[in-house]
Amino acid sequence: MRVSFTVNGRRHEADDVWEGESLLFVLRERLGLPGSKNACEQGECGSCTVRLDGEVVCACLVAAGQAQGREVRTVEGLADGAGPPGGLAPIQQAFVDAGAVQCGFCTPGLLVTADALLERQPSPSDADIREALSGNLCRCTGYEKILDAVRLAAARSAAGAAPTAPGPEAPPAPRSEPEPGE
Amino acid sequence: MDILRTPTDLAQRGHGGVGESASRPDGVLKVTGEFAYASDLWARDMLWGHTLRSPHAHAEIVSVDTTEALSVPGVHAVLTHADLPAATHYGLEIPDQPVLAGDVVRYHGEPVALVAADHPETARRAAARIRVEYAELPLVTDESTATAPGAPVLHPNRSDHYADRVPHPNVVHHQPVRRGDLAAAKARAEVVVTGEYELGMQDQAPLGPESGLAVPAEDGGVDLYVATQWLHVDREQLAPVLGLPRELVRLTLSGVGGAFGAREDLSMQAHACLLALRTGRPVKMVYSRDESFVGHVHRHPARLRYEHGATRDGRLVYVRGRIVLDGGAYASSSPAVVGNAASLGLGPYVCDTVDIEALALYTNNPPCGAMRGFGAVQACFAYESQMDRLAAELGMDPVSLRQLNAMSQGATMPTGQPVDAPAPVAELLRLVRDRPLPPPRQWETAVGTGTGFDLRALPGGLSNTTRGEGVVRGVGYAVGIKNVGFSEGYDDYSTARVRLEVVNGEPVVLVHTAMAEVGQGGVTVQAQIARTELGVAKVVLHPADTRVGSAGSTSASRQTYMTGGAVRNTCLLVREEVLRLGRERLGDTHPGWRGDGLWLRDGAVVTAGGEVLADLAQVLGDDVIDLEREFRHRPTEPLDPENGQGFGHVQYSFCAHRAVVEVDAELGLVKVVELAAAQDVGRAMNPQAVVGQIHGGSVQGLGLAVMEEIVVADGARVRNPSFTDYLIPTILDTPTMPVDVLELADEHAPYGLRGIGEAPTLSSTPAVVAAIRAATGLALRRVPVRPEHLTGT
Numbered sequence: 024m025r026v027s028f029t030v031n032g033r034r035h036e037a038d039d040v041w042e043g044e045s046l047l048f049v050l051r052e053r054l055g056l057p058g059s060k061n062a063c064e065q066g067e068c069g070s071c072t073v074r075l076d077g078e079v080v081c082a083c084l085v086a087a088g089q090a091q092g093r094e095v096r097t098v099e100g101l102a103d104g105a106g107p108p109g110g111l112a113p114i115q116q117a118f119v120d121a122g123a124v125q126c127g128f129c130t131p132g133l134l135v136t137a138d139a140l141l142e143r144q145p146s147p148s149d150a151d152i153r154e155a156l157s158g159n160l161c162r163c164t165g166y167e168k169i170l171d172a173v174r175l176a177a178a179r180s181a182a183g184a185a186p187t188a189p190g191p192e193a194p195p196a197p198r199s200e201p202e203p204g205e
Numbered sequence: 206m207d208i209l210r211t212p213t214d215l216a217q218r219g220h221g222g223v224g225e226s227a228s229r230p231d232g233v234l235k236v237t238g239e240f241a242y243a244s245d246l247w248a249r250d251m252l253w254g255h256t257l258r259s260p261h262a263h264a265e266i267v268s269v270d271t272t273e274a275l276s277v278p279g280v281h282a283v284l285t286h287a288d289l290p291a292a293t294h295y296g297l298e299i300p301d302q303p304v305l306a307g308d309v310v311r312y313h314g315e316p317v318a319l320v321a322a323d324h325p326e327t328a329r330r331a332a333a334r335i336r337v338e339y340a341e342l343p344l345v346t347d348e349s350t351a352t353a354p355g356a357p358v359l360h361p362n363r364s365d366h367y368a369d370r371v372p373h374p375n376v377v378h379h380q381p382v383r384r385g386d387l388a389a390a391k392a393r394a395e396v397v398v399t400g401e402y403e404l405g406m407q408d409q410a411p412l413g414p415e416s417g418l419a420v421p422a423e424d425g426g427v428d429l430y431v432a433t434q435w436l437h438v439d440r441e442q443l444a445p446v447l448g449l450p451r452e453l454v455r456l457t458l459s460g461v462g463g464a465f466g467a468r469e470d471l472s473m474q475a476h477a478c479l480l481a482l483r484t485g486r487p488v489k490m491v492y493s494r495d496e497s498f499v500g501h502v503h504r505h506p507a508r509l510r511y512e513h514g515a516t517r518d519g520r521l522v523y524v525r526g527r528i529v530l531d532g533g534a535y536a537s538s539s540p541a542v543v544g545n546a547a548s549l550g551l552g553p554y555v556c557d558t559v560d561i562e563a564l565a566l567y568t569n570n571p572p573c574g575a576m577r578g579f580g581a582v583q584a585c586f587a588y589e590s591q592m593d594r595l596a597a598e599l600g601m602d603p604v605s606l607r608q609l610n611a612m613s614q615g616a617t618m619p620t621g622q623p624v625d626a627p628a629p630v631a632e633l634l635r636l637v638r639d640r641p642l643p644p645p646r647q648w649e650t651a652v653g654t655g656t657g658f659d660l661r662a663l664p665g666g667l668s669n670t671t672r673g674e675g676v677v678r679g680v681g682y683a684v685g686i687k688n689v690g691f692s693e694g695y696d697d698y699s700t701a702r703v704r705l706e707v708v709n710g711e712p713v714v715l716v717h718t719a720m721a722e723v724g725q726g727g728v729t730v731q732a733q734i735a736r737t738e739l740g741v742a743k744v745v746l747h748p749a750d751t752r753v754g755s756a757g758s759t760s761a762s763r764q765t766y767m768t769g770g771a772v773r774n775t776c777l778l779v780r781e782e783v784l785r786l787g788r789e790r791l792g793d794t795h796p797g798w799r800g801d802g803l804w805l806r807d808g809a810v811v812t813a814g815g816e817v818l819a820d821l822a823q824v825l826g827d828d829v830i831d832l833e834r835e836f837r838h839r840p841t842e843p844l845d846p847e848n849g850q851g852f853g854h855v856q857y858s859f860c861a862h863r864a865v866v867e868v869d870a871e872l873g874l875v876k877v878v879e880l881a882a883a884q885d886v887g888r889a890m891n892p893q894a895v896v897g898q899i900h901g902g903s904v905q906g907l908g909l910a911v912m913e914e915i916v917v918a919d920g921a922r923v924r925n926p927s928f929t930d931y932l933i934p935t936i937l938d939t940p941t942m943p944v945d946v947l948e949l950a951d952e953h954a955p956y957g958l959r960g961i962g963e964a965p966t967l968s969s970t971p972a973v974v975a976a977i978r979a980a981t982g983l984a985l986r987r988v989p990v991r992p993e994h995l996t997g998t
Contacts, residue, residue, distance in 0.1 A: 043326060057210065057245035058238020062412040062462070063494040067928035070412055098238035115236040119228055122893040125901065126724025127235030128412040128462030134236060150661045157937045160928065162412050162463050163724045165900030166936040168893075 028090045030056060031100025037087070046090045047071045047082035050097060058098040058131050062160070069159030072132035073097045079139045081158075098131035101138060114138045117176035118169075125163035133159045137173050146177055208248045208420060208487070210241035211430055212459060212748035215728060222737035223956060226893035229729050230746055231722070242460035243416035243432035248487035251418065252281055254473070254480045255328035255490070257318040257335050258499060259310035262569040262921035263357075264339035266308055266317070273334040274320060279327040281484045283335065284319040288483070291448030295471060297438065297574070299365040299377075299536040304446050304475050309342070311359055311534035312571050313922040314499025321480040321488050344569045344921050348508070348529050351375040351566045359534065359567045367540060370846055377532050377565040378540040380547040382619050382849030385558030390523035394514030398594045402511070402587040403987040405914035406531075407504040409576050410933050411723075413462015415472040415492040415500055419481035426453025427478045432461040434468040434721045437755035446475045447482065454478075458749035464723035465905070466575030467501040469760055470537050498926030502537045502574035503915055505530035505565065507546075507583035511591045519601050521610050523558035526550045528584060530573070532565035537574030539565035544693050544844060545580030548853050551619050552588040553630045553686040554610040559619035561849075569921045575760055577905060578966040581687045586988060589683040589971035593978070603975070604638045604682050607631075611684075621850040624857060626959075627949035629885050633861035634684055636883035636945040642680070643865055643879045643941070648673060664867055664874035666937060675871040678878075681864045681975025685967030689960030690763040690855035694843040697763070697855070700754030701731075701771035702747075702833035703779050705739060705825070712808045712821040714739050714776075717747035717833075720756040720768040725962060726894040727764045731772050733891060738776035740805030741821070754835060762858060762960030765890055770955035771836035779830050780805055787824040794819075839953060856951060860884040860964035862903065862972035865940075868980045873992030875911050877938070877973055880904075883945035887959030892946070899944050899965045906969025908934045911977075914989050 026049060027036040037053040047064065050073070051057045060070035064083040071082040074096040082095075102112040111119070114137050124130050133156060140147060140155040147155065152173045153166075161169060215234075221227030234240035271283040286293065286307040293307065294300045306317045318335050322328035345351040345359065352373045359375060367378045417431035426449055433439050436456040444451045461468070473490040480488040492500050512525040528546045532539035547563035563580070565573075576582075592610075596603040611630035617623055644650065648662035660667055664676060691697035702717040714735045722728045732744040749756070756768045784803050787810050792798040795818050802813030810818045844851045865879040882899050889895045912932040916924040925931045950957025970988060978985050981995055 041324065041326060051245070052247075055209075055247075056238075057242075057247075060242070060412070060462070061244055061491065062414065063928045065494065065927060065929065067494075068412060098236075102237065111233065111236065118236050119232040122226070122897050124229060124232050124235045125726065125897060126411070126413065126461060126463040127231070127240055128242065130235050131238045150659055153936045154661060154667070157935050160412065160933060160935060162410055162465070162905075162933060163901045164897055165902075165904035165934075165942060166939045167900045167942050168897055169936070 024088065026087050026091055028092060029094045030054060031096055031103060040087050042088065044087045045083050046085040046087050049087040050082060056097055056099055060128050060131055062128060069136060070129050070132040072135045072159065074135060074139065079136055098134055101134055112138065113179055114141065114176045117172040117179065121168050121172035121175050123164060123168040123172035129159060129161040133161065133169060141177060141180065145180055210245045210247060212241055212457060214748065215746040217732055217744055219742035221733055223733050223890055225733065226891055227729055227733050229726060230732055231728060240460050242413055242462055243430065244414060244491045246418035246430050246459060246489055248418060248420060251487040251489050252321040252323055252484060253325040253328045254477050254488045255320045255325065255332050256316045256476060257332040259306065259313060259315040259317055261310060261339050261341055262313040263342040263344050264310050265342060266306060266310065267338040267340050269318065270336040271318065273336065274331040277327060277331040277334065279323045280320060280331045282321040282480055284479055284483060292445035295442040295446055295475065296536055297470060297538050298540060301360055302535040312569055314571065316476065319476050319480055321484050345375060346568050346570055346921050347531065348566060351568050375567045377536050377567055378543045379562065379564040380543050380844060380849055381562040381847065382547045382550065383560050384619050384621065385523070387523060387558055387560050390558035391514060394522045395517045396598055397512060397514045398591060398598050399512045400591055400594055401986060402509045402590055404507045404583050404586055405989055406506040406573065406917060407576060407909050407913050408498060408915050408931060409465035409467035410931065411463030411465055411467050414494065414497045416490065417459065417473055417477055418487055418489045419477035420487045421481045421485050424453060426455065427481055428455045428457070429474060429478055430457050430459045431474055432459055432468060434464050434723060434760055435758040436719045436721065436749060436751050438758065439471060439474050440751055442471055443475055443478060447478055456751045458721055461721060461723040464759065465577045466579065466760060469575040469758060470502050472500050494928060495926040498915065498931065499571060499923050502572045504576035505532060505542055505573040505583065509583065509587040511587050513591045513595050515595055515599065519599050519606050519609050521554060521556040524551050524556050526561040528563040530563065530565040530583065531568055531570055533568055533570045533572035535572040537572050539574065542580040545688060546584050547849055548618065548620050548844060549581045549686055549688065550584040550588065552585065553612050553628065553684055553859055555612050555616050561619065570917050571915065571923060577902065578687065578963050579761065581685065582967050582970065585685040585967040586971045589968065590974065593975050604634050607684060608634055620844060620853050622852050622854065626856065626951035626953060627885060628857065628859060629947055629949055630684055630859055632947065633859055633883040633885065634682065637682065637861050637863035637881045640863065640881050640943060645678060646673065664869040664876040665872065670872055670874060671869050676867050676869050677980045678865065678867050679976040679978065679980025681972045681979055682862065683968040683971035683975060684859065684861040685964060687762065687858045687964045687967055688854040688856070689766060689858050690761055690838055692841055692854045694841055697757055697767065698835045698837045699756045699767040699771040700833060700835050701768065701775040702753045703735065703772065703775040704829060704831040705779050705783065706829040707822045707825050710822055711743060712741045713743045713745060714741050715745045715747055716772055717753050718756045718768050718771065719749045719751060719753050720764055721749060721759040723759050725759065725764065725898065726891060727759070727768060729894060730765050730769050730890050734769055734772045735776055738773060739780060741808055753833060762962040765958055766954055766960050767836065767838065769890065771834070773955050774836045775832050775834045778832050778834060782830045783810065783821065783824055786828065787819060790824065791819050856954060856959060858959050858961060858964040860968050862968045864972040864976040866973060866976040866980055868977060868995065870981055870995065873995035875977060877907055877940045879940050880907060880969065881943045882965055883947070884961065884964060885947040885949050885959060886961045887951045887954060888948055888957045889946055890956065890958055895946060895961060896944050898962050900942050902962060902965030903942055903969040904934050904939050906966045907973055910970045910973035910988055911990050
């Protein structure tokens with residue numbers, strides 16, 4: 024089947040999608056957007072968390088066909104509109120600064136979840152942060168520095184000084200590579 | 206471009222030297238979703254590989270019929286044992302593991318056949334149509350069944366170098382450690398406590414599944430992009446299996462989503478390469494979560510019996526221990542795990558008379574091997590539980606008893622090895638004990654709900670199982686000792702290539718090693734070292750691959766020591782070459798060139814006093830300095846097979862914990878309220894990353910204490926291979942974790958540093974269990990502690 028939907032503001036179409044494919048599979052394998060991660064593919068770990076029409080969902084539990092005509096936002100689009108191109112969203116910068124990233128496999132899902140938390144609750148308590156992030160497993164950090172990062176992003180936002188400066192120099196990764204299946 | 210998302214150089218400009226909390230060079234890529242993990246790889250025309258696995262734990266393979274699977278449209282290859290082109294077995298130390306099972310399967314989940322197809326679902330469906338006829342065989346699952354008269358011998362005709370010394374062919378390796386006169390010591394003991402302990406099978410559960418992409422090359426070789434812990438040891442095992450010379454098997458590290466020991470053994474590496482060479486097309490394999498749970502080795506479950514004798518005033522007189530580790534169906538790293546358990550089995554204490562033996566079994570349970578803590582975790586749970594029992598028997602404070610017996614620099618290990626670096630065991634215990642306790646009944650004072658009451662601070666949380674009634678608090682302590690680096694005479698080395706050149710007027714350092722970055726931050730430290738030693742702002746890290754010499758394994762807490770040491774050493778040689786060139790070319794221009802102590806800072810050669818002699822651009826011009834050198838730690842020696850005596854370990858690492866728990870005693874629900882740690886790290890190369898390691902290790906220990914266990918039952922089958930049923934701590938299960946870091950330099954190590962990754966995983970588990978015992982008064986001999994152990998139901 025053909026599925027078309029919007030990802031990070033850009034219209035995408037995928038052909039020859041098997042009905043059993045998840046939104047996660049189509050994002051990763053057909054649209055060239057592997058930022059959302061495939062750690063369990065059964066909705067337990069949160070590594071594939073994306074926004075679907077604004078709702079926080081596990082992309083592995085959404086059939087690709089269910090995304091038809093809808094808007095998806097992934098970690099790749101988190102910084103859109105947050106500052107100059109190539110910059111980081113405040114929550115991304117906070118994760119880097121707080122040391123909340125180790126292996127990083129859980130990071131995209133945590134970022135999308137934390138970003139949604141701060142959107143609806145700009146100054147969450149620690150208990151609020153823990154509750155909101157309880158669906159996102161991390162095996163490396165013990166979560167302390169993830170808490171630090173969310174607190175830091177909230178504090179910077181409250182101070183009105185959320186930095187959007189580019190991070191350390193990194194090579195530009197291909198954003199518009201050929202898409203498998205196209 | 207035909208292959209996408211292969212690793213790229215990581216470049217950073219001016220972000221901190223040794224001792225600073227420099228940010229990760231891969232941090233921005235990881236927060237933007239651009240970082241290329243092994244499961245993100247993509248190649249034009251690639252196929253997907255899938256593994257058919259045994260549904261039985263022990264069975265004869267009567268027949269295999271692949272006809273139907275081969276007829277599925279989209280399938281390009283089906284491989285079985287009969288298709289293997291060369292060596293049929295592999296292994297880290299003992300090549301006892303079939304690449305694909307031949308006549309017999311020895312554990313549930315053992316690979317039997319492979320499929321390559323153009324869609325992962327097609328490959329899965331085709332694998333289900335491979336007809337395998339099994340005839341089940343009797344199981345051995347523990348010491349009594351494995352060593353019973355007439356027990357099936359899982360590996361007959363063993364030729365490994367442990368075979369002649371083991372008490373039974375189903376014992377992989379057996380190591381006694383004996384010191385002192387046991388009979389005399391027993392006569393002196395005024396108090397004796399004995400205890401039996403058990404640990405369930407823990408899983409590393411890295412979030413990144415086993416993944417990789419094998420690409421056949423025009424020269425007949427193969428290029429493998431993979432998530433692993435040691436590229437070169439993978440290659441050593443792959444080349445014979447593929448029937449290729451080593452130089453035609455090229456590996457590049459892809460992004461690794463955590464490891465913790467799970468990636469020390471081969472998983473999909475040989476399978477993907479075999480399929481790629483057979484089909485002539487790139488083959489990607491990505492394990493699903495349930496496959497991951499059977500597709501890598503686990504932490505050895507263990508049964509331990511200890512006997513501690515002491516004087517009435519609390520001094521240890523003798524310690525006896527017997528540690529039985531279940532190695533499962535294949536050897537993996539069981540021999541080294543046995544060596545650790547035996548040599549570290551006393552704990553960080555002084556005792557002149559020790560009689561400890563450790564052994565690992567061959568059984569039909571899932572293979573067990575490396576997991577963070579590696580043999581020391583199992584021993585620590587038992588010896589620390591014993592120290593608490595001894596304290597109770599003596600009526601002593603458990604911290605005081607530990608401090609009374611704590612080892613310090615100058616002590617002698619039960620192996621006879623002198624402890625010749627700081628060992629601040631008593632001080633670490635003091636640090637965690639002296640911290641103020643978290644306030645009680647925090648659910649009544651928690652902020653954020655506006656009601657003055659927060660369920661989320663209670664055991665059971667939002668399940669609303671209690672309003673505080675029946676909730677009791679307990680506090681527990683533990684301390685542990687872990688070795689750093691490969692032990693027992695292993696020739697353990699790492700290699701670093703460092704290249705210095707001036708590009709557009711700016712000096713640039715390229716660091717190229719084969720170190721597997723698995724999340725620990727080794728890449729950060731490498732860049733910090735290069736900046737410190739060569740005084741340049743811009744450092745580029747080359748992707749890790751087999752084009753450079755081996756870095757050894759990212760395990761045994763060894764990479765900052767070993768590859769950090771290698772990068773430092775090579776940088777110092779590059780610096781010498783810069784100074785030599787400078788003296789040759791510019792020596793006449795300034796008398797400072799003749800002085801001692803010249804170094805590099807801010808892209809220039811400076812005198813010991815800091816006066817600038819020349820920019821690197823002036824010294825080097827268009828020349829490039831490019832050196833590759835190996836670095837070794839001081840040699841160790843094997844442990845004596847009879848008494849375990851020997852200079853077996855490179856370095857020791859110590860961590861202490863205090864756990865505060867609250868238990869709903871009626872429902873058996875545990876909430877860990879705080880988990881404080883204190884650790885000596887020698888030198889905090891990157892303080893932020895050090896604390897991150899201590900946090901992460903502590904939580905894995907917490908998981909073992911109260912939730913994590915692979916359930917092997919119903920014919921030795923893995924019953925809970927999912928994150929629904931194998932529980933790892935969430936952010937709600939994880940407490941506040943204050944950390945004290947000591948920096949007592951080890952003069953034998955680069956920068957005085959100490960490997961840190963594993964020690965916090967040891968003492969966390971017994972500290973949490975001690976706290977639950979203190980809260981409930983229960984004996985609790987087994988981890989993980991489950992609700993039914995607390996309620997007696």
